[in-house]
Amino acid sequence: MSNLRQELKKQIIEQLNLEDLEITDINDNDELFGDEIGLDSIDALELIVLLEKEYGIKITDPKEGKEVFYSVETMASYIEKHS
């Protein structure tokens, strides 16, 4: 597992208060807003804040957000491309 992907999982768990999850519970390709992790619309806003705060990346297009936040893998790829 790459450091970025591991770091993202840790940040997601901390930022979103997912106390019942461990880093190992999240697979790189798990659907974040599907049945596997079960995030909601407020979590989506937190992820936008997380990207801006931790990586200096602003998401302004909601359609783009849907693709970027699909999984840890898509988030990591987006960060690698834009930082």
Next chain:
Amino acid sequence: MSNIHNISATVILRNHQVILNEKVVFETAEDLELSLFLKACYQDLEIDYGKFYKMDLLSKLGFIATEYLLKDQKLNPETALILQNSAGSLETDTNYQASISDKNAFPSPSVFVYTLPNIVLGELSIRHQLQTENAFFISEKFEAPFLIVYLQNLLSTQKAEAAICGWLDLDKDGYNVFLSLITKEEKGKALTAENLKNYYEQFKTRA
């Protein structure tokens, strides 16, 4: 089943004790941090509801109290939620205000969404799949007569068939929770202001 509504179950959360129908069913040391007491309650209930961890303390108090209150109950889908407190959502408001006081701070959406006391009613409605009447009143102290008038109106006009009502308060000095389940079941005591107040007044000190 009669047409008269009764206070068929009650729960009190005070002094790190959970008192269900006048019996202590769970407790921790009194000096435990409130969030840890609530986490211990959550674990005691043996439920799996990850969203619990995302809630603010007021919502966690309401959630835990309701879980105990409904533990062995079949919830009527037409159950209204009527709560009251004196501090509103002041604890969360204060936390949120502190989190944005630095001009470089990033406001947290997940803290912001809890800066209203009635958010707990939404959490309870989602948890128990209720699409019913709900209201959160702010009052200096527990006003049983006021609640009774409101409840009687809802019940007599068939806007609700049952209700969860009570006091859910949290401020910097502590918390005070009393919830009651109002149903037509023939148990408990009749739904009167006096009975509701008497239930509320119990267990002010650690049992």
